[in-house]
Amino acid sequence: MSETATSLIRRLRGRAVGLAAAGTALVLAVPVPATAVVGQSRAAAEPVSVMTYTAKERREALAYWTTARMKAVGKSVDLGPTGPKAKPYRGVALKTVGRLFFVNANGADTWCTATAVKSANRSAVMTAAHCVRRGSSPGNTNTTMVFAPGYGKGKQPYGAFAVRTAASPRAWVNDSTDDVSALVVDADKKGRKLTDVVGGQAIAFNRAVGGTVSALGYSATRPQRGEELLRCVGKAKKENGMQAIPCDMTGGSSGGPWLADFDTTTGKGVLVSVNGSLDALTPTKMYGEVLGATAKKVYNRAQKG
Template sequence: MPGTSTPSTSRRLRGRATGLALTATALVLAAPIPATSLTGQAQAAAADPVSVLKYTAQERKEALTYWTPARMKAVGKSVDLGPTGPKAKPWRGTTLKSVGRLFFVNANGADTWCTATAVKSENRSAVMTAAHCVRRGSSPGNTNFSMVFAPAYSKGKAPYGAFAVRSAAAPRTWETDSTNDMSALAVDSDKNGKKLTDVVGSQAIAFNRPVGGTVSSFGYSATRPQLGEELLRCVGTAKKENGTQAIPCDMSGGSSGGPWLADFDATTGKGVLVSVNSSLDSLTPTKMYGEVWGATAKKVYDRAQRS
């Protein structure tokens, strides 16, 4: 029920209605791998708090070929998760070049999308999103593929092209028991050899920041009339709730991984990334949840920015 469910039982924000249902089933049915069953290399992997997916050069090339402009525009046409708003409103301010649509094929073989953000990083190639945009929780073998980031995507146009994802880091706890829903990606340079943040700029990022203050949340929600084609925004005061943080927001599937920007300046389009859209409080959403980023989140980010 609204206001009583926790992120572990609430609806994950996948880009397609079928993905929402299947993800919810996975959260209920899939069990963590018992530590006692791990031996050798598996034990060493379990000791690492960060899990990393890597995509080969050939896979990245195929991803860029697969996600044509027509396919990007088509993916939202069969999705309708209800009307937009009243809390979420189309963003009409300065173009947020660092925020974009993250396209991929999910573990079930369906075209879908999330939202993601380019951030300041050592390699100038790091992108933050939700872990469930990368892999299904509590199910190590169910990973997404053909993943590309299209910054500033709007109404069928990707003005800065698409950047293939070469690696995706997430907390090990997401892989094993569906907790700590955040991920950091490293992307390739564009077709001209330019690094992502050299092309579109970046948002600052913070860890271990106290929860509170005004937050602007953005996402490509699959609600009508936008159906993922335009960036939406919610604004609210972040509050601690059930070990995470929440803001008033009614964006839905497709907004997953969208940035929570504190200290947001609408004129410059800059803020400080403090979390990402993770889950909703109900099928008729009134709240958006995001993880509180601490030491593990910082390790995930470091793995990506040094990749």
């Protein structure tokens, strides 16, 4: 990545720290002692770092994130008007995409966006690594995390799923690179696994960058303020080692899927990246990782969990 692109992304991530304290997030906040972290003592060569939340923590997370609290966190921040590139998603109900609610390392309620994907355990969810933990800060992690697929305007049509484990690249943990994570969620209150309830998007690794991509996310821009799914559509281009599309979604959209071959009549596509970072304080581009060998290891670790 060029020095210019790196500085822009760092600047955006620095801005997002402030947004996190206000109630939404592209990244995490200041370091605090970690809770429920495993795998930190593994050899540095291990490419994937995994956090695990205890059964007690998962029960507490579901109890914590009431409908009222989910709606309140969106009201706590206003990141300016929506668009013109981002527009409300219009199409068949998109059951696989939802809001990922959590308490960040600064103790603030916040959210990102995440996507149920096809997996061996029928329980895997893809998002951005910075929605799970702060880069280059191994002890700075999120807690109280639940995934609400199909969320819209205060409604959780498929309920909420507690996050059991979160796998991230060790490159993110140590060096803030490879901004992608794979989560494993518990079954719902009826004992049903996630993709048995909402289905799962296909996911592709080592796919050539290009073609039309739909990026989706619960941006904190108004009037939606996280309560409605937004969508950007554009041609993906490789840029400075990442891929980019025209998009002006901001905080809260982080981790949302980039879907190639997306059909609004079926709600199906192929996940080729996730919303990672923006090009400037007034965004015109969204950047996402090119999903390669490291991302595949992260996903495989999750789908076997």
